């Protein structure tokens with residue numbers, strides 16, 4: 149089958165795979181051990197950290213390795229709120245967009261249940277947060293604002309530079325957290341006004357189970373886990389050396405190859421987007437470029453009674469692997485993100501997300517759109533009885 153779910157997970161980049169394999173074989177000692185082999189493993193981690201610090205334009209001390217973006221998001225948000233509450237003794241206020249990934253959304257929901265004030269920032273029909281809304285929602289007890297770079301269901305691009313600049317101008321003590329998982333390696337990022345920044349290995353050609361949190365030096369967070377002194381105590385637990393080396397190789401390759409890769413992905417996007425636009429019964433949920441990143445296209449079927457699961461099944465029978473929303477929320481009947489954008493239950497429960505990769509060929513994109521067209525023709529012909 150042809151795979152179009154690269155946002156859920158991408159294959160390992162050959163350079164990452166090589167690093168992962170060689171380090172897995174050669175480097176099994178515990179990097180915290182006080183002997184020659186432990187020191188050697190530790191040195192490899194610090195070399196990877198130095199390399200990443202150059203690539204991300206932050207200091208090595210600002211990089212905390214984690215088990216992935218879910219952990220990075222939780223560490224950033226829960227960690228910052230705990231520190232803020234400990235320092236001020238006040239009830240903290242968090243601002244987040246309605247379309248955040250569940251690792252941010254559920255984390256904030258939990259903090260709300262624990263007593264924090266939580267404000268959800270609405271998005272427009274294109275799935276984009278308004279900078280003005282952020283401005284109006286900041287309060288004297290706001291501890292943190294969390295807005296993602298690129299939405300993982302629709303690709304919609306958030307105005308993170310403007311939001312960062314606004315926060316620093318209006319209330320510089322408020323931390324700005326960005327979930328950069330779907331934007332990193334695809335679009336350029338300026339780290340200037342970002343205090344906490346999350347990325348994940350397996351979305352950019354690195355291994356699963358590895359990610360990082362950039363925590364700028366002035367930012368105070370409390371750890372979520374207690375134990376050893378690894379990662380300066382921010383993230384105790386034996387460090388995964390091969391995964392870190394594979395991750396660093398993937399980040400290097402992702403940034404080196406970014407422009408060329410995105411040029412190709414933009415061509416795929418433009419072809420698929422314009423063809424889908426012409427198919428009766430489809431509404432495109434992703435805004436067009438430049439309001440969206442070209443690697444994601446989300447659409448819904450407007451015929452009553454159709455569900456995402458039905459469409460995924462039909463596409464799969466036609467050799468296409470697609471998804472409806474993020475893999476982390478795939479059990480939900482409806483997309484929270486699309487509901488926030490459209491307010492429409494039918495659209496939100498009959499959506500397909502397609503995501504692209506540099507290895508996808510133009511003929512694959514043609515095959516894909518032909519399959520979607522056939523599926524739509526078939527769905528249009530199905531009667532009420534068949535849909536039940």
Ligand code: PLP
Nearest residue numbers: 216217218249300327329330348
């Ligand atoms: N944030 C976004 C925007 C994502 O797309 C994902 C992956 O689905 C995550 C966070 C979670 O990443 P991880 O699998 O590394 O925990």
